[in-house]
Amino acid sequence: MFFKQFYDQHLSQSSYLVGCQRTGEAIVIDPKRDIRDYIEVAEAEGLTITHAAETHIHADFASGIRDIAAKLNVNVYVSGEGDETLGYKNMPDGTIFVKNNDDIHVGNVTLKVIYTPGHTPESISFLLIDKGGGSSVPMGLFSGDFLFVGDVGRPDLLEKTVQVSDSTEDSAKKMYQSIQEIKALPDYIQIWPGHGAGSPCGKSLGAVPTSTLGYEKINNWAFQAPDEATFTTELTTDQPEPPHHFAQMKKINQYGNEYFKPYIVYPAGDKSLQTFDVRTRNAYHGGHRHGTVNIPFDKNFINQIGWYLDYEQPINLVGDNQTVQDAAYVLQLIGFDLVQGYVKPKDEVISQHVHSKDITGKEKNVLDVRNDSEWNQGHLEQAVHIPHGKLLGTEVPFDTNEPLFVHCQSGVRSSIAVGLLEKKGFKNIINIKEGYKDIGKDV
Structure with missing residues (x-):
């Protein structure tokens, strides 16, 4: 069996490629919008991506599940659990809506579906068994945003981003039940989560990329709560405010979006547009055009600029050419394709000093x-x-x-x-x- 984790530091997001080396088939778990990395690695390993699956409708980045279906003609698996009105819409023909205890076969690798609601109503996890390697016991769990290293997924995004009233406490109780169910799995199984430290999808995610269930049972606070009430109070207290783009991500990932297409940002023609300065804080403090907003292009870029994006309005970016191109690409990973132009700092009228x-x-x-x-x-x-x-x-x-x-x-x-x-x-x-x-x- 072939296994690779892909980690995007700007999204604090993990996706996975798993292949059966005997049959040459492979599956991508929780793909991001730009699927080129998965294709490159699969081809280098002599694999063909034939399947793609998703653990839930994401709120923090633009999913690539529809892109991979359209561009590679693969078998697509998404959750058929939860409230139908909040579930997937406009999925490609042939999409398979899986439920608890269903199996997904990728050559001699089996993924068993486990229903793990709480973060979202439709959330599922995938338990991997490498039958091609001679095993009859599970190796690990693709836990999505259900179980992280050191934390569990937040239960309040439906209420805060989709305005489903009074859903937070009910989601927290479902998360508690999901934790109780997962305790029955062997301690040795590996945990392959959907996010790491820096993600707003939880409040205390660990920086280590993977873990084991046994380790989490001992060290993760969610397994230590003595009862549902205590767990619910802890999980719903002090969750950070989600950036505004989360609501747009929920909409895009539930209903679909334009397919990913990279583009080049050219010098700005209209300098009256909303403008973000992606230089460092010190550079911005040294001088900037009045009204430009400083969002440095670093690992926190998405979580900060997400507060201010209007997905109907184009923007300009201030910075050197390469940084602007990189920032525009990262914005595409949250479904924003409207960086119209860039302005070099030396071409700006620098009138404001902080x-x-x-x-x-x-x-x-x-x-x-x-x-x-x-x-x-x-x-x-x-x-x-x-x-x-x-x-x-x-x-x-x-x-x-x-x-x-x-x-x-x-x-x-x-x-x-x-x-x-x-x-x-x-x-x-x-x-x-x-x-x-x-x-x-x-x-």
């Missing part, structure tokens, strides 16, 4: 752009709290002509907030250096 300084604690106008849980753990008495992802749609209750001190926890989100506040008309913005974490205890 003034950064420490805070004394006596400042009159202070804006805290951290999330709710950070705010609840401590904040400046005079501060007004508006999470950075909600700034564009929220009235900021300060005089636009007066100095405004803005901070987050470490300086990243407050840097983003600068451009947003400029767009709202603020003229004297001071970014608090290094954020709340470095504000003195005496303050």
Whole structure:
């Protein structure tokens, strides 16, 4: 049997290629929109991708399940469990909707379907048995967003992204039952999750890419909860706000999207478009065009820019050519194909410099752009709290002509907030250096 994990650091997402070396057949589990890597590896190993399967309708990236069906003419397997109204729509002809205890055969490799709801109503996992290798016992579990290293999938995305009222607690209870069911599997099976650290699909995902069920039973908090009520409270408390693009991902992955097609970004013709500056924070602070929003192109790029994308409106990017091309490609992985142009920093009219300084604690106008849980753990008495992802749609209750001190926890989100506040008309913005974490205890 051939096995390979593909990990995308921008999405904090894992997908998998499994092949039967005797028959030359292969399956892709949870493909992303760009399927070229899977094809390249399969061909190098002498395999043909004949199957593709998905664990659930994803909320954080654009699925490649329809792309792979159309471009490779493979057998596609998706969940037939859960609420039909929330399930897959517009799937390719011949799609197989699998349910609990169904088997998927890829040559001499068998994937047994296990229904594991909680993260989503239709969530399934795949238990792999390598019969071609002479085994009659399972090797591992493709757990999707049900079970992570050190955590389990969040249960609140239906309510927060699809507006299914009062669904969070019910989903948490289903997650508890899924955990109880999975306990019956052997401790030695490997856990192959859909995400790693940095993903907003859970609140405490581990950075190690794989685990074993026995290890998770000992170390994962979800297996330690003494009862359903305790588990539900823990799982539903302090889940981070999902970026706005999650709602778009749910729609795209449930109903379908345009097929992936890479493109080149050329110099911007219309500089009036919403513009994101993908340079480093220090470069942006040194000078930028008024109203451009700084989202550095790093591993947190998607989780930050996802708050501000309008999927009906094209954008420009500021940065060097290669970084802009890379950023545009990564945006395609969340289904956004509307980077219209790029602007080189030297071609910009650099008129705004971010003034950064420490805070004394006596400042009159202070804006805290951290999330709710950070705010609840401590904040400046005079501060007004508006999470950075909600700034564009929220009235900021300060005089636009007066100095405004803005901070987050470490300086990243407050840097983003600068451009947003400029767009709202603020003229004297001071970014608090290094954020709340470095504000003195005496303050």
